[in-house]
Amino acid sequence: MKSHSLSTLSRRTKEPPISWLMATALANPNLISLAAGFTDQASLPVKETTDLVHELLCSPKTGPAALQYGTTIGDPVLRELTASRLKHLDEVPAASPAVWSAERMIITNGSQQMLYMVTEALCDPGDVVLVEDPSYFVYLGILQSHGVHARGVRMEQDGLDLAHLEQVLEGLRRKGRLARLKLLYLVSYYQNPTGITTSFEKKQGALKLLRQFERLAGHPLYLLEDAAYRELRFRGEHVKSALAADPSDERVIYTGTYSKPFATGARVGFGLLPKAVYTPVVRIKGNHDFGSSNLLQQLLTRALACGIYESHLAVLRNRYAQKAKIMRKHLHQQFPPAVEWREPQGGLYFWPRLPHRLKSGPHSRLFQEALKKNVLYVPGQLCYAEDPSRPKPNNEMRLSFGAASERNICTGIERLGKALHQLL
Numbered sequence: 001m002k003s004h005s006l007s008t009l010s011r012r013t014k015e016p017p018i019s020w021l022m023a024t025a026l027a028n029p030n031l032i033s034l035a036a037g038f039t040d041q042a043s044l045p046v047k048e049t050t051d052l053v054h055e056l057l058c059s060p061k062t063g064p065a066a067l068q069y070g071t072t073i074g075d076p077v078l079r080e081l082t083a084s085r086l087k088h089l090d091e092v093p094a095a096s097p098a099v100w101s102a103e104r105m106i107i108t109n110g111s112q113q114m115l116y117m118v119t120e121a122l123c124d125p126g127d128v129v130l131v132e133d134p135s136y137f138v139y140l141g142i143l144q145s146h147g148v149h150a151r152g153v154r155m156e157q158d159g160l161d162l163a164h165l166e167q168v169l170e171g172l173r174r175k176g177r178l179a180r181l182k183l184l185y186l187v188s189y190y191q192n193p194t195g196i197t198t199s200f201e202k203k204q205g206a207l208k209l210l211r212q213f214e215r216l217a218g219h220p221l222y223l224l225e226d227a228a229y230r231e232l233r234f235r236g237e238h239v240k241s242a243l244a245a246d247p248s249d250e251r252v253i254y255t256g257t258y259s260k261p262f263a264t265g266a267r268v269g270f271g272l273l274p275k276a277v278y279t280p281v282v283r284i285k286g287n288h289d290f291g292s293s294n295l296l297q298q299l300l301t302r303a304l305a306c307g308i309y310e311s312h313l314a315v316l317r318n319r320y321a322q323k324a325k326i327m328r329k330h331l332h333q334q335f336p337p338a339v340e341w342r343e344p345q346g347g348l349y350f351w352p353r354l355p356h357r358l359k360s361g362p363h364s365r366l367f368q369e370a371l372k373k374n375v376l377y378v379p380g381q382l383c384y385a386e387d388p389s390r391p392k393p394n395n396e397m398r399l400s401f402g403a404a405s406e407r408n409i410c411t412g413i414e415r416l417g418k419a420l421h422q423l424l
């Protein structure tokens with residue numbers, strides 16, 4: 001048959017690498033996965049959540065309300081509490097510009113839904129989005145699925161290489177492609193996958209460049225700041241968000257989540273959006289689900305209001321600091337000195353770089369040897385966009401200390417170390 005019943009979008013959408021990685025882990029129960037971006041199982045707030053849900057449902061005032069539909073934009077108290085929290089993090093006064101207000105906020109089903117909707121609201125097939133090189137591979141999947149071209153911008157220790165960003169923008173201008181550029185996507189805190197945090201100065205610099213080129217593009221160029229790991233800081237100074245670097249108040253789209261810092265299973269995320277993007281995204285969400293789970297929003301509202309969220313976060317930060325320390329110690333002891341890596345100040349990831357001659361991709365000898373030794377990592381190659389302007393680097397790996405127990409971190413790194421020594 002010549003015609004298809006499937007849409008162009010479904011035919012274009014490739015299997016996400018995450019499905020393949022999860023299937024590999026599930027197929028072998030003895031496998032130690034340092035690949036999953038899951039959070040620490042032992043410290044999930046089970047007791048706290050049980051108490052909160054009990055309180056919520058036992059009250060005749062809040063019980064039925066929590067089990068009823070809510071609104072598309074989300075619970076007003078949760079939006080208010082989240083907006084205040086962001087103001088506090090960005091050190092802005094309570095009476096701050098509209099950009100931090102609850103009226104600009106939408107509660108979503110994980111921040112993943114917001115990333116999807118924002119891309120849908122701004123991009124058509126054939127458009128261009130700039131991403132960090134490497135970037136969050138699930139977001140790369142959204143772009144691929146929508147037929148949007150991702151262009152990689154190199155990274156330095158403190159985030160984007162601004163000189164390269166300018167070069168990429170200039171290249172698009174020369175090719176007459178600037179009108180197709182819509183946004184720059186940054187995972188700005190303890191980045192997935194590299195663990196790098198973008199400095200405030202780099203956020204200012206990126207916004208300035210986007211401003212400079214948007215006159216030639218003929219439309220606004222947005223900075224989409226994905227702050228999924230912002231609250232998981234266990235060392236170093238806090239960096240303000242790009243919202244604080246946007247003098248116009250109209251070019252930064254900020255996404256955040258309560259998944260990583262509270263409970264990944266609750267999948268409560270949020271976004272602060274400029275006026276021009278807010279209404280289209282609310283309409284799209286109306287079609288997606290006309291509102292995220294009210295019960296889960298009420299749970300988060302209570303956790304924030306009574307201080308449980310904050311005290312749990314303190315526990316989590318200590319826990320991840322400890323697990324990162326263990327991974328660091330074992331990387332030092334077990335990995336050959338030719339492998340380079342930097343210690344993250346938060347988040348869940350290490351990003352070792354191997355000598356160029358040693359490949360780490362899914363078809364590499366190293367990956368197969370690691371599987372034989374019952375340990376799984378994310379091949380770095382998966383975190384690079386399909387960008388014809390450069391080959392995809394194939395000598396890096398993402399290692400997560402989020403879900404694995406301390407013992408499995410030690411054993412997993414030891415096994416990987418053996419595989420590396422064998423092949424080097």
Ligand SMILES: Cc1ncc(COP(=O)(O)O)c(C=O)c1O
Nearest residue numbers: 110111112136192228257259269
């Ligand atoms: C960089 C980044 N952004 C967004 C998300 C989505 O998280 P959630 O939908 O649980 O908020 C993740 C999840 O791993 C992530 O790593």
